[in-house]
Amino acid sequence: MTGTTIESGRPLAGNGSPGTAAQLTAGSRGRAARNTLATGVMGVCFAIAMVPLVWILGTVIVKGSKLLFTPEWWFESQRGITIRTVGGGAYHAIVGSIMTGLLCAALAVPVGILAAVYLVEYGGRGPLARLTTFMVDILTGVPSIVAALFIYAVWITLFGQQRTGFAVSLALVLLMIPVVLRSTEEMLRLVPDELREASYALGTPRWRTVMKVVLPAAFSGIVTGVVLGLARVMGETAPLLILGPYTKAINFNPFNGNMAALPTMINQDRTAVLQAAVDRTWAAALTLILLVLALNLIARTIGHFSRVRGG
16 A cells, blocks of 8 residues: 555555655556546547437438428328328327327336336245246347237237237337336335335335335336336337338227338338438438437436435
């Protein structure tokens, strides 16, 4: 340890022997040089990683912003619009994306939150808790196309149901549950044990402690995880291609008939060469980016106020 000797007051070197001021100065300069070098390397790596992101965003904004400032884009559908026709909007696809996402959230959020409550408050290290954790780890790495094929095999082939927006939501549920569960689990673990113990000391049962103390304390963080999970599934394409046939008309019923979405709208005209269809494809891509960006900004805003009370 660097220090000073009792007898002479001279500084000690790193090996315990007296060191000169020149040696200490040289060591400080070496550490400063290494720190500068590491900072520069990280800055270069960050710049390299930002190049494709800025390139993609710039291209989509330049090519897709032509139609976004027209009212028709937000309030009209593509019904009666061919690839040669100029005009039409993405209202049907925006409505379809929002409806399938909200329906997915309505199914995935209760399951994810309740499973997280079980793992943190009740499961402990039991076999069922270990099995649940294992299954969640598997679902976290499942590709979206595998989830879509599973729903197709069970919901459509086995039960004979139709390819609808609800079938798409079922596939998205498998992708959203792990996100909601993991975020909720982490927020529940951040709740101080003192809050639980104080509630138990007053004679409150465990279920009431969870409902009245634990969940309200972690509410902001749970909402943040839900919004981030919703933002993730809104951009999935494979379940829509397999389970949700595209339509240019507006459909407000996710349980009957085809339902459009922004990813399938992009896929519909992605090979078109006529300028009218190309402009709509880029505008749909930009609309999807803005929708996902809005959800992420909402999650970040909520996360800013997600400090657990009592910590």
